[in-house]
Amino acid sequence: MFERRIDEGLWVKLTVPQFAPELFVVVSENREFLSRWLLSMEGIDSLEDMQQQIKGELQKFSYGQGLHETIFYRDRIIGSLGYHYIDSLQNIGHVRYWLAEAFTGKGIMTRCLRDLIGIGFDYFALNKVQAEAAPENHTSRALLERSGFTEEGTIRSVEKVMGQYLDHTVYGLLHSEL
């Protein structure tokens, strides 16, 4: 409905419930691939779950506590990114992103993330953009490093997914480092 042009054919749009059917299809097709990224898409098992999640994201947006964008390439949904949490006391935006497998390796997320970081510093007056990656997710870690983030540590057993405790490698980009 509302959008930002990133590049020729590449747009990010504010995620609205009307995207739910197509988003759910893309997520379902990439579920196994995405589970290798940090985002396991647990809890999104139906179109209704997807619609509920989008409503929740829009409510966070209305409170200035989050921002969820859907990535379109030539009118087709190929991924999403955003701030899943904006901590307005500490001025930190927590980034999360995923791309359908077929569209990785083309620099798409790098360009979308650069735009998102700009929104964070310009509109939300962030002091820091923070991201987490699974220690073994070299693609995601390379993306963050390429985007100027600094590795700050690996917090152990910080997330329980299907009975297993996972570690997170934390990356940060300060406003002063831009």
Added chain:
Amino acid sequence: MFERRIDEGLWVKLTVPQFAPELFVVVSENREFLSRWLLSMEGIDSLEDMQQQIKGELQKFSYGQGLHETIFYRDRIIGSLGYHYIDSLQNIGHVRYWLAEAFTGKGIMTRCLRDLIGIGFDYFALNKVQAEAAPENHTSRALLERSGFTEEGTIRSVEKVMGQYLDHTVYGLLHSEL
């Protein structure tokens, strides 16, 4: 932050709290002019009021109950329009709009309204777009008629503004009439 291109130099953007300072200036400058339209801007007496109102509009948007757009001409705020209420039981979108005095008479609102009507029928699956105008507001009534709306009646004493009861002439555009 997120936008729709209407025409060369003319954009509508989803209204976000970051627009509040500029919006408040434009509203304040046009307060007397706007009070002649139906929208009296009562209750928006400070920047804080403006920010609260925008947050409220975003929350309605997150529930699919409203949509508030800010109109930009060459990076400058010149008005706003939107659905101040979307009745998803009866599938009716209630339209409201205003333009800074200096920008009226150029067909700007006609083009923005056409886009908004499209969003209503496409994204919100409306059956009807409805608008109210003061009976003596010939500019607004002409705009609605030009846009394909039908006059349905004049409901008397329907709104109390500063101690006076005002009438509303009701206009409707059905999906089937498009």
Added chain:
Amino acid sequence: MFERRIDEGLWVKLTVPQFAPELFVVVSENREFLSRWLLSMEGIDSLEDMQQQIKGELQKFSYGQGLHETIFYRDRIIGSLGYHYIDSLQNIGHVRYWLAEAFTGKGIMTRCLRDLIGIGFDYFALNKVQAEAAPENHTSRALLERSGFTEEGTIRSVEKVMGQYLDHTVYGLLHSEL
């Protein structure tokens, strides 16, 4: 429990949950007839629904936002009327009413409505009493005209009932017209 005498044998009483069983019977017996009036009694499919609805009406009454009366003729429930919504910002009371088929055509509703209008102007300090009728409901329209209401317009597709969009003819009676 609490009542107003309208005429010999004719009383209106504040609707309380204890009326639910008898009201539900009368509504059920007249369901087909009532569906020809604007009030389709949708959503009142059990005694529990009826009790819930009455509780809701009493809560509106406690907030000064509504009033629901049950009509008794010789200790027997024969209909109801009231303000289904009192808009205390605009000082408008929105009237709704129905009568069991066997009791129509005797001037009963005319007398009950006159009393209700009096309550509206005296107790609730209304500026306007407003009512809606289906355009083809000549009985209801005649009642309103006989009671001094003015036809203000026909708002199209304003209510969706069982998948169909219905029009409402709007009638108003201003305090100054009494």
Added chain:
Amino acid sequence: MFERRIDEGLWVKLTVPQFAPELFVVVSENREFLSRWLLSMEGIDSLEDMQQQIKGELQKFSYGQGLHETIFYRDRIIGSLGYHYIDSLQNIGHVRYWLAEAFTGKGIMTRCLRDLIGIGFDYFALNKVQAEAAPENHTSRALLERSGFTEEGTIRSVEKVMGQYLDHTVYGLLHSEL
């Protein structure tokens, strides 16, 4: 607005906010006298307090948890009575009442209380009507005994009024005793 006829010239009406101005005057005139009854009218120091209290009573009524009646003698407010709490788990109605000094000693409250007890057993399906009196309030205790209540005990220090702990003599009337 809605009423019950008790006797020639004597009515009880469901207490509505519109009674607040006259009720507040009567309470204010009888404040010293009433403080000798159990009801000290603490917390009702302005018309606004009175309106708030009435709204609260109506809300309890809408939940079936209370009932507040105003007593009228020849169109003039002279007191009130009711169930300040209806415990629908244990089926007990807790009675409270007061009368302006000039109207005591005429059997008025006896007749109003008899009607209220009837409402309790008929409409609210109570098993017990309960009342409390200050041990030294002989008028109130005589009224309860005359009305068929049994003294059940004196609970000490059960209510703190202006820094002092007061005892309550408890009276009960069971449905089976009627």
Added chain:
Amino acid sequence: MFERRIDEGLWVKLTVPQFAPELFVVVSENREFLSRWLLSMEGIDSLEDMQQQIKGELQKFSYGQGLHETIFYRDRIIGSLGYHYIDSLQNIGHVRYWLAEAFTGKGIMTRCLRDLIGIGFDYFALNKVQAEAAPENHTSRALLERSGFTEEGTIRSVEKVMGQYLDHTVYGLLHSEL
């Protein structure tokens, strides 16, 4: 988790959800015996009920409105006691207690109750500790009398348990009587 030493081998502990499994076993084993006390353990039919009840008691504790203790003898749960309601307006603490049958008659509750009364007057600044017993529960009445309580009356039909209305004999201990 947190405890008070009453005597050699005898402890009372703040009841926490972690006690639920053992408490539920003890309650279940003593259900028939306890139903002879006032506490019928109705509504605690599963481990989940027990956990919910404990959470509710802890919430009351966090608001200063209650206190629930579990009695341990040599690391084994044998009963509970506490203030099921603290009325901080009237400064009254309402006591409730039970003991597994095998541990009665040893003065255990007398000692635990003495400690609880002390907490009431010291920490919660109570003016009165109040307790209720079934008129025919001589054990409980003897315990209260031994502990310095005064019999204040027998309130009839005050509690409905499995369709039957029970009387409560009320006992009170004032701070000034200590």
Added chain:
Amino acid sequence: MFERRIDEGLWVKLTVPQFAPELFVVVSENREFLSRWLLSMEGIDSLEDMQQQIKGELQKFSYGQGLHETIFYRDRIIGSLGYHYIDSLQNIGHVRYWLAEAFTGKGIMTRCLRDLIGIGFDYFALNKVQAEAAPENHTSRALLERSGFTEEGTIRSVEKVMGQYLDHTVYGLLHSEL
């Protein structure tokens, strides 16, 4: 009110509002010293703030989301510790602690923390106890290392205190490492 014996003369007690006056005095006396620890005691500027904070901690406790203990040495409050947040999805308890300056360097916190860790693994079934220290707080870092924690990283600009962004060094102790 409820306590745990740590050692001769050393107790930890569940923090209750009744501790507020003494706690507030100790915090006020040590404010400058404590601001050197991570805990700046911001927002606790009055006895009322202290009481509110304690109520909030008890509510978290009642939901199994936190635990706040006050440390007593010979009946005198000398500090506090606890889980300021228990994440029951990831099974992580977040530890926080402080001691009045005069009581540091005696191993008191080491012993209290060992007990708290035990509660975390035993009662709350934690998988990990986590703590944060300012990078330059060598006392706190030494305490954590001595207690078996592993340094996991230093997250930059994670907390804004009086306009300045502070870093946190994160320490973790897994259940499997005990």
